[in-house]
Amino acid sequence: MADLTSSLFARYNRIMRGTFVGVLLVACALVYLQYRQTLRSETDMLAQRMQEQAVALDAILKSSLDAVNALRLQAHAWYRLHPEEAPPSPLLATLLNGDGPQTLRLDAPPAPWSRDDVGNLTGFIDEPTPSLRRELEMALSLNATFQSIKANIPESTWVYYTSARRFINIYPWVSSQDFFYADTLHKKPFFREVEPIRDPTQRILWTPAYLDEAGQGIMITASAGLYEDRQFRGAVSLDLTLDRLNAFVRNWQSRFGTLFIVNNHGQLLAHPQLVRPDADDVLPSAAAFPAGMADRAQDILAAAAGKVVLSDGYYIETLAIQNAPFRLVVMVPRGEMVRAALLSGALTVLLLVAGLTLMLLVASRLTHREAIAPAQKLVRYIQDESRGSAKSIPHIPPAWRPWFQTIQNVFNAHTQLVSIQQELDVARRMQQSIVPTRFPSRPDLQMFARMIPAKEVGGDFYDYFWLSETRVGVVIADVSGKGVPAALFMAVARTLLRATAPAANGAGNCLAMANELLSQDNEATMFVTLFYGILDTSSGELLYANGGHNPPLLIEPDGNVSPLPTTGGMALGIMEDLPYQERSMLLAPGSTLLLYTDGVTEAFNPANQEFGERRLNELLARSSALAVEPLLAELVETVNGFADGAPQSDDITCLAIRYAAPARPGDPPCPTR
Structure with a gap:
């Protein structure tokens, strides 16, 4: 680091010496450049004044x-x-x-x-x-x-x-x-x-x-x-x-040049000297031009339309008037413009060169004291902070103290972020551990699930649990929000649902009981959308209730895909004393039920297009013959391919249940894999 600072300041000294040499070289060119710039400024000012005059004349007309x-x-x-x-x-x-x-x-x-x-x-x-x-x-x-x-x-x-x-x-x-x-x-x-x-x-x-x-x-x-x-x-x-037009051109407020007005018939309408109130004839527009230019007057006017041009020793510009077929014309001898540019530029250049030289001398000393030395101390301070051996902030100009404090705060914040990241990793592993990772694989029932949080921890969850030897409860839910608060509310909701399910009289009663518990003392006003179904593997009957969640999709053996009829329930945790209706249906052998959260259908690609329900239905229809685990693998791969690297906007969770045939007396009650 010492070599780095030495190289930095040696380079600064070379730059300063080169700057002094550059000032002497540039001074020779400044006179010419100043002249050119002043001349350009004069022409630009002339064009600007013409624009103002054109607007004023347009208002009159x-x-x-x-x-x-x-x-x-x-x-x-x-x-x-x-x-x-x-x-x-x-x-x-x-x-x-x-x-x-x-x-x-x-x-x-x-x-x-x-x-x-x-x-x-x-x-x-x-x-x-x-x-x-x-x-x-x-x-x-x-x-x-x-x-x-x-x-x-x-x-x-x-x-x-x-x-x-x-x-x-x-x-x-x-x-x-x-x-x-x-x-x-x-x-x-x-x-x-x-x-x-x-x-x-x-x-x-x-x-x-x-x-x-x-x-x-x-x-x-x-x-x-x-x-x-x-x-x-x-x-x-x-x-x-034409009195007012002539008064208008006589009031031309520029330092030089003549302003006049012509029309589209080649006539001179207004001129400070040539058009008089007692005139007995209309002059042609060529009368406003010197003798050598009169025969080319129309061509010159066309070439100068909307811009300042130099022609035959005159700067000329013409501007069309919007509300009349007239043109406003200015004509300035080039010698007038050159004299103005030289007189205004020479003294300015001399003062600029002297002032610039003095400023360089003063700036060199002040820069070293106020910038170079503090910068060297800042580099060393960053090195000490990166090694964890930084002491107090050194003596520096007051303006540099916020920089040192910012560096100090950044390194402190980095240390805290590392600690938080470690804690989030622990939270993520804990969250993954509370959802099932082993699933039933029986002749009559196969099940598999995938959960991909949008952040380190998420608010989605899925679950299944056996209520009897042939009745299994399946759950999928989506907590409002993301991150740690959603994950905590998810854990509470899952625990309450598991606790109430065995004692509940049906799926609707289970959701009503869980809602009562979640709504009490819910100061954070969080809620969870939840689908709860009870599948009887002996008959294929599915009894279910829906608390504001996406309706699961039923994939029939012939590949037809349709959503389960809704029950109209609200999300859990919003208010107490809410009823939850339940419905039932018979699943045909070979049917697959897909429970999913809106992170699947609301995945976006870089063009801000949504994956949507249509793409999901098409995917399930062509993949209906796959087993549940390959089916979910195909679903996740398709969604990720559609997103094409776009940030994941929500947690992606899905649970697939394949009902094969009614359970037989000799089947094991609830094997898993």
Whole structure:
């Protein structure tokens, strides 16, 4: 052990010297690595900021998308709630009583409405059929939602419903002299692209950017088709200026770079310098790129989708917006990123090298005092404890004392565990000794049993005893729980059953008497499931009672396997004054009775599959011709093979009785083997 500690600390000294040499070598590479790391951090930060901006922009656009969807849902709901024509509302009455039978205009809303409350519904109609009047009422019902959308979305310019029946309801109110429905509206993208032939999925459409004819500047439109019973009626639309998008990109909070927005039509929607409120034309997305990159703008945008790429001296990333066919683009000159990385990294590296050298010197001394020396003492202490010659814990830093105490406790616990294991071995041998190991082997009766505890000692037991020259009692039981408590309760239960059996009037009375004794002062609330049968070898009659145990299986001479009919009794030890019914049946010569505990059927394999009653019945059917001892050997081998090394979950106990023929007068009363 002295050689071991010397080798350990000599190796530590070599490591420390190598570390000092490594620091000098690594210092030369740190400048470059720091530069690369800082540059990578800058690009990662740029990507993270882009993600944040994309989420924020998506939220802005989602409010417009939700507004259009709300209009559509409101219209659909109105149609469902008004399946038939009703008397016209004051607004509709005003419309229908206008200038002429073919012209609609709401230039003078009736009281109590004002021009701030409603849009102007203008257009042309032929005969006002009930269907058309219902659609007009629906269009007028959208006014309140128009007003709410305009108040909550500052960048909205117009909110309107355009009908396929040649009318439009537009908000804010505008005089019909300034704006009146025209059939050319049906050729605009906001209406044409949401018609069923182009929009079978009924999505919400974003139009290309365009110059507003009313002088409101460049804007875009969000539009959705509106249906009544799958019949296309028109489009609900929201016109938005680009002011808010431009304000969004101007508020870019990064140290460098330019943020702008393009759409899927190759248009530049927002840019801090290029897109202005008074612009008279929509710029292409290529306008945001330097001259040498403009012709490849679309390819560059596709390559930078979702990641930062370096192209033509620029770091570029594009992120798609979920609620609109737009892309958020950032473009940063490479020189800006390189300068930022160098300025932030050089001083940091110098301070790091100096600080690291000083820390190594201090750490070497402190490590030897606080770790190496105590570790050497710990190794020696383990050696002394393993030989049983350890003295008191040596003088060590306070932080190491729990380690020494843990080692001390471990060795003490090991000594105790060895003692406990020895006692458990004794208990296991004692438990095995109280169950029968010799079994009858007569012309009329053969018997054999196997018991495999899940732990050192278990709670299962089996038993047999002769009540007369031709009557033999057989028992199998399973105590709740495992280990030593179950084994002790098992011994008590077996003793009580043997004591009460000779005086009991039948199997049911025997279980009732044993239950009374087990239930008294049962503070541990343990119980035992138990099957008790009395076989008369002179007649083959089996009288039995069951206290909550698995029904034994009867293997008939022809290989048929079936459970014994149940008697409905509860487990013993739960409560006093319980009755136990008994039943009787005649066993045919050559029949075999298998008594078993649930450790057989509840054996699990590594795939957590259960052996189960079906596999047990199949095994017994194909092994019915075997004698009782080979039969149980085959059963245990099959169960172990099924478990395939999985831990045994419960005690495995089984008792097989083969009834051959009625006893003859010359047969010995109860021979065993």
